[in-house]
Amino acid sequence: MSAAEPTPDLPEAGDRHVCSAKGCRQAAVHAVVWNNPKLHAPDRRKVWLACDEHRRSLADFVALRGFLIEVVPVEQLTDADG
Known part of the structure; x- marks a missing residue:
């Protein structure tokens, strides 16, 4: 995979969010x-x-697989995302 392969469940580093x-x-x-509809409920929003x-x-x-919902600034995430 490319260097952009995601790292699952990467924790925050200090007070900042870290790239996945x-x-x-x-x-x-x-x-x-x-959201992967084969694995997640329709209202689930993975980030x-x-x-x-x-x-x-x-x-x-994720877009190539048809899973992309949207790309937003980190500040716009809510408790429903994750």
């Missing part, structure tokens, strides 16, 4: 919101966090 791309430790500023560099590759990864 494999090996990336940059601050996340985007939230890639997705990968992304830095500027990995926003497109992470979004493209």
Whole structure:
């Protein structure tokens, strides 16, 4: 896989969100919101966090599979996301 392969359940580092791309430790500023309808309830919103560099590759990864819901700034995430 590419360098943008997601790392599942990556915790926050201190007070900042960390990009979900494999090996990336940059601050996340985007939230890639997705749902796999074969695994998740229709209202479930899974989130990968992304830095500027990995926003497109992470979004493209889930979009290619038809899972992408939206990409929003991290500040717009709610308790329903996750």
